[in-house]
Amino acid sequence: MWSITLLFIAFASLAASARFHDVDHVENVRALAEPHQGRIVSGWDARLGQFPHQASLRIIDRSFRTLGCGASVIHEQWVLTAAHCTANYREITVRAGLIRTDAVEYAEATWEWHNYPTYNSENPGAVQSNDVALIKLTTPVTFTPNLQPVKIQSSVDAFRNYGEQKLVASGWGRTWTDAPTTPVILQWTYLRGVEDSECARLFGARIVNSNTICARWYNITTQSVCQGDSGGPLVEYDSEGVPTLVGVTSFVAGSKSGGCHSGHPGGFVRPGPFHSWFQETTGIDFQRGNDSTPEPTPEPTPEPTAPSTPPPTPQPTTEPTAAPTTEPTVAPTTEPTSPPTTEPTPKPEPEPEDDDDDDEMSQLLKKLQVKVRVEVNMKKYKKVDGKVKEVEEIKYLPIE
Template identity: 45%
Template sequence: MSVQAGVVFLLTFSGFSVLADSSLTFPENARNGARIVSGWEAEEGQFPFQLSLRMVSPVGAVTACGGSIVHPEWAITAAHCTATRISVVIRIGAVNLTRPYSIFETTEYYNHPLYNEAMQGVVQPNDIGVVKFNRKLVFNDRVQPIRIHRSADMNRNYAGIRLTASGWGLTWTQGSSPENLNWVYLSGTSNFECLSAFGGSSIIQSSTICARGYNETTQSICQGDSGGPLTVVEEDGQLSLVGVSSFVSGTGCHTDFPAGFIRPGYYHDWYLEVTGINFDWDFEEPEPEPVPESESDSESESESETEESLESNESDSDSSESDSDSENSESSESNEAESLKILKPVIAY
């Protein structure tokens, strides 16, 4: 694949600078708008943590994004989705958007302090935010939280690992938005490979995770998928949220370039500061299964019988050894006497 590095220029704000790279764009703005590209339709309950967000701007414009439930009162999404918006309409438990489990509105969200909302139209690092529901969700088979990637693995290299992305992006080039949730497998790429693909863009940082087509080059995220989840099945067999959809190549969604996600495991201290909740975690060691009391008694009796048997065998063995020693002693003395008779000296004449 040839690298098509775009023009970059320096922007400075809030005391630090980033490179705005025209080879990168938000999924909403990518040329040849497409969907969760080359994926499949989700089934009811397949992604119970997935949210559909509709953000309303001060002038009434509406944009669409995704998000993930991480707590009965909190969700995670991309900062560029909620920045400068006055309200967020949330659909939960939805696969088909016309049949959500619940729909409500909130006005409370918090974007990471290193994300500059005044430059919302520019791809930035730290593109992550949390949304607070104006209620406490009741979980069921259609509405469930997903755990945030743990901080201990925040720098883990997922190159070649199968990941999953989901969302309600457009179905194909210049197509219409689907009512049904779509999902796709992606293959994780190293940050080095992602940097190479985007000409060394400073947007690709340690807090970035990239992924490209799993078994087809067109597989990717796209329009309407920003803020949505990138997940992996961990060693304990459970899902973790390892990425928040952030950007794609400016050449289009279904071109052979990686898509970019923000690693949520980088921000546990900030979540705690904003929400008062510690979302970090660690693998639990499996506890040994308790032995039923009846089996324990049986094992104790068996051990006692075994010990008695061993003691009996040892006693018989000692008795046998004693008799054998006595016989051996008598035999030895007899042989010794015979030897003396044979060896008795005689006078030679």
């Protein structure tokens, strides 16, 4: 009885394993010399500037073979791709600001890249959940309308369910499973998000975990990413048409399960769970925005105009003078010998009298003697409680 049960369990385990679809990475096995005008799989040619974050990777492996992958520009010095695109390779040339691989705005070789620490670079052929890598550019890119960084999925949305959401994938990958050639013009297609549970049911929990987002065809059953699209972007557009990177292309159904055009979902790695590592590696907090343009320098405050009168004696370093209620004059270090002079308002010049003035009016004015007093605001400095203070005196100057 025990042997029968064990045999049944073993058989059930094998049967369950057989129900999962096999998977394959979607990197280019070999970049071929003869290009083919086609589609990602049932996609369309991209317009210049439509996907300014898209980058192309030309990879030289240890046997000096040329491979191809995609990537996303996330900063003027960094691009994000899949770790299986960079594992154990010799050199990577990053090309950006393009839709054609033979006409680019930026192309530089680099030898610095960082795979996620738990990714097993010795086994890049196996689908792994932490399939992300950062590539540092030797020369920073110059942003143009055709070359822009993409916003990265936030940690808040890191584990969001994208089931039934309209998404967009792009790349220069093959246009059919195991097709002999790849397109020259960047291809793109709509995809629809798949519930995490459904994707795990198709591929198994070993392949699909919380870091995975799956997406399949949108309105044509063959729409998919394919070999050569690895590392490229899966984006979601907001209501204003701004894209957010929600996935890094990682795997598709293997040839035994129908391949790229089978209608099965493709697998992408969510970037949201990796923000701590992004910041640790690059020193950049991508959650505060990807714009690497420095913040505008604030306009300097204009220097005050120098007064026309000579500057006052500097303030003493010991006991500062209490702030006056009027515009302050800095107290001198010693008591001044005489108060600063303040000129009274100039006496207005009388207008010349008319020769035709009435004699009676003149006589009347002589009889009336009007005395006018002019207020003059004088400032003095006195010692009060051992401190030099400014005081005001009002003097009246008579005008005869």
